[in-house]
Amino acid sequence: MALLRNGAYRIIDANLNRAREGLRVVEEIARFDLEDSPLASHLKSLRHEIATILKEVPGEALLAARDSSCDIGKSSHYDKHQDGKELSEILKASMVRTQEAMRVLEEFSRMIDFPAGKKFKDIRFRLYAIEKEITEKLNLSVRRQVVRNWKLYLILDKELIGNKNPLKVAAAATMGGVSAVQLRCKDITDKNAFLLVSRLRQFAPLQKVAIIVNDRLDVAVMTEADGVHLGQDDLPIKETRKLLGKKRIIGISTHNQKEAIEAEKEGADYVSVGPIFPTGTKKDAGSPVGVNKIAELKKALRVPLIAIGGINETNIKEVVSAGADVVAVAAVIIKAKDITEATKNLISRAGFPDDAKN
Incomplete structure (x- = not known):
């Protein structure tokens, strides 16, 4: 019986350490990657709660049972293929590790008549809720970083394109440095919109470019586009997310700070603001808001900010200097005689941060 109790103490000791280590990894993700102070504090309090519970166990019994040098698990094979894991995989592994440790603690605390099983169970169920919360926040953080890396965003307006081949226009812009393309086709049938987006998705020169569909969520879902851009009168962001999934991007047009x-708050991956300057591209664009609006919104938001409307090679630097994360353009590229060179010229004049240039 003494041997059994000693084994139980050894298991409790190992899993207390495992739980606290796993929680610390998750806490660091919340603190340094997500920069979410409330969530990091919550995780820290859980670690302290476990430490408090630990004080109820005779410390000398845990230390006496510890035998790290003879632990058969220490020689487990190190899988080098696990190196280079994504942050989401590290998060998942650490959460599972902590949850499993809580379950083991719940069971083995009964063997030593340690009345903490219910506490460990309570923590385990709280961890399930935390895992859902932090996973959703991490997914959002990843999607927003993808957007920040775009820098130059082409609005492939079907009316502006005219008789040009939209695939060739997009490919030429991509060669110049565009890394995201939004298809805006208000006046074509659903079938033709579906076919056009499908061709864009399958076109080899565009395989590394994000393809975003304006308004038409059904087309975005069916073609597995990289995301959808919504207007203020389109479907709500939360409902759109349910249909689009966790990985793809949702952007939305906004006209003011509110x-x-x-x-x-609703979970947009980016917001666009404009028109910054007078524009004839979009008939219902409204009055120009100016570059000061960019600076104003940048102070109020953490979500990536995309500036749009009337932006060209003469004013793009002003837009970037005001704080725009991404610049969206249409006519200045689509109407250019040499689309690739026009795109390169825009990027060279923009003054994007060196570490984020395409």
């Missing part, structure tokens, strides 16, 4: 802040 709309932008609301979009951020």
Whole structure:
């Protein structure tokens, strides 16, 4: 019986350490990657709660039972293929490790008549809720970083393209440095929109480019596009997310700070603001908001900010200097005689941060 109790103490000791280590990894993700102070504090309090429970166990019994040098698990094969894991995989592994440790602690605390089983069970179920919360926040963080890396965003407006081949226009812009293309086709049938987006998705020169569909969520879902861009009168962001999934991007047009802040709260991956300057591309664009609006919104938001409307080689640097994360353009590229060179010229004049240039 003494041997059994000693084994139980050894298991409890190992799993207390395992739980605290796993929680610390998750806490660091919340603190340094997500920069989510409330969540990091919550995780820290859980670690302290476990430490408090630990004080109820005779410390000398745990230490006496510990035998790390003879632990057969220490020689487990190190899988080098696990190196280079994504942050989401590290998060998942650490959460599972901690949850499993809580389950083991719940069971083996009974063997030593340690009345903490219910506490460990309670922590385990709280961890399930935390895992869902932090996973959703991490997914959002990853999607927003993808957007920040775009820098130059082409609005492939079907009316502007005219008789040009949209695939060739997009490919030429991509060669110049565009890394995201939004298809705006208000006046074509659903079938033709589906076929056009499908061709864009399958076109070899565009395989590394994000393809975003304006308004038409059904087309975005069916073609497995990289995301959808919504207007203020389109479907709500939360409902759109249910249909689009966790990996793909949702952007939304905004016209003022109130709309932008609301979009951020709803989980938008980016907000666009404009027109920054006078534009003839979009008939219902409204009055120019100016570059000061970019600076104003940048102070109020954490979500990536995309500036759009009337932007060209003469004013793009002003837009970037004001704080725009990404610049969206249409006519200045689509109407250019040499689309690739026009795109390169825009990027060279923009003054994007060196570490984020395409």
